[in-house]
Amino acid sequence: MLGVGSMGGAILSGLRAPGVQIPKPISVTTKSARSAAEFDGAADVVALASETDPEANRTAVKGAGLVILAVKPWMILDVAREIADALEPGVIVVSVAAGVTCASIEAALPAGVAVVRAMPNTPSLIGRGVTGIAGGSAASEADIDTVKALFETVGSAIVVRESQINDVAAVSGSGPAYLFLYVEEMIAAAKRLGFDEDQARLLAEGTVTGAAELLARSGEDPAQLRRNVTSPKGTTEQAIFVLQDANWGELFDRALAANVRRSEELAAE
Numbered sequence: 001m002l003g004v005g006s007m008g009g010a011i012l013s014g015l016r017a018p019g020v021q022i023p024k025p026i027s028v029t030t031k032s033a034r035s036a037a038e039f040d041g042a043a044d045v046v047a048l049a050s051e052t053d054p055e056a057n058r059t060a061v062k063g064a065g066l067v068i069l070a071v072k073p074w075m076i077l078d079v080a081r082e083i084a085d086a087l088e089p090g091v092i093v094v095s096v097a098a099g100v101t102c103a104s105i106e107a108a109l110p111a112g113v114a115v116v117r118a119m120p121n122t123p124s125l126i127g128r129g130v131t132g133i134a135g136g137s138a139a140s141e142a143d144i145d146t147v148k149a150l151f152e153t154v155g156s157a158i159v160v161r162e163s164q165i166n167d168v169a170a171v172s173g174s175g176p177a178y179l180f181l182y183v184e185e186m187i188a189a190a191k192r193l194g195f196d197e198d199q200a201r202l203l204a205e206g207t208v209t210g211a212a213e214l215l216a217r218s219g220e221d222p223a224q225l226r227r228n229v230t231s232p233k234g235t236t237e238q239a240i241f242v243l244q245d246a247n248w249g250e251l252f253d254r255a256l257a258a259n260v261r262r263s264e265e266l267a268a269e
């Protein structure tokens with residue numbers, strides 16, 4: 001895996017979990033020696049830093065049947081060009097970068113290399129990721145199945161058309177940030193009601209994690225779970241009226257559209 005920051009690191013942690021069957025050690029690269037040093041002493045990871053070892057990325061892909069590119073979108077093509085002639089025959093190159101298309105990655109690699117885009121999210125860290133997967137022109141069904149199976153080791157995965165990957169990014173790739181923002185705002189509002197920081201965090205975080213777990217475990221429709229809390233003529237109903245007044249549907253449409261627009265800009269940068 002080339003790049004093990006927030007996203008690559010989350011995937012890597014999921015892949016290192018006990019019981020996950022993939023070939024070890026996993027070769028990873030970072031930019032800085034400091035980031036690579038975080039893996040010092042790990043038996044299942046070999047980490048190289050590109051700033052101290054200019055061959056790091058090329059060394060990491062030697063012998064690899066699958067390479068995950070998890071650097072920032074604006075670096076993906078440079079890294080792809082850098083590793084192009086060090087890739088093994090039959091390798092699958094997976095990019096998790098927002099925006100950057102399979103076609104542009106294919107153009108940076110030798111002809112015929114299978115490129116697959118994956119749009120994961122950070123709960124992959126705890127085996128609860130959600131990933132959308134789309135193959136490029138040289139990726140076979142078997143290649144896509146291989147990538148899907150890999151991401152299923154760290155959560156759930158669906159195969160989509162590449163034209164839908166930016167939408168996946170807008171919904172689930174970035175989705176954890178929307179929920180964390182909600183928790184931040186709920187904590188701030190609880191503090192304005194007079195709770196101290198610890199109390200506000202316990203109330204807001206406990207509610208969100210408990211409600212998320214209830215949603216996951218009950219298998220109930222979220223609207224039904226909401227109705228279960230919302231007694232007719234009760235207190236929740238009053239808060240829901242205020243929230244619905246803010247037109248969340250339109251707000252989400254605008255937020256997701258802005259997200260997709262940024263993916264399209266990244267593709268062009």
Ligand SMILES: NC(=O)C1=CN([C@@H]2O[C@H](COP(=O)(O)OP(=O)(O)OC[C@H]3O[C@@H](n4cnc5c(N)ncnc54)[C@H](OP(=O)(O)O)[C@@H]3O)[C@@H](O)[C@H]2O)C=CC1
Binds near residue numbers: 075122
């Ligand atoms: N964060 C998220 O929730 C999601 C991110 N993505 C995508 O994942 C990709 C990575 O994003 P994110 O993890 O947030 O970014 P980070 O900045 O957290 O991580 C980037 C990683 O790339 C490393 N790096 C930088 N330059 C090089 C290089 N030349 N060679 C090898 N490694 C290098 C960095 O090393 P160092 O630590 O030394 O700087 C770091 O490990 C992006 O393309 C993004 O679009 C997709 C879905 C969700």
Ligand SMILES: O=C(O)[C@@H]1CCC=N1
Binds near residue numbers: 098169173174
């Ligand atoms: O913010 C970003 O660009 C990345 C892509 C999806 C989530 N994080």
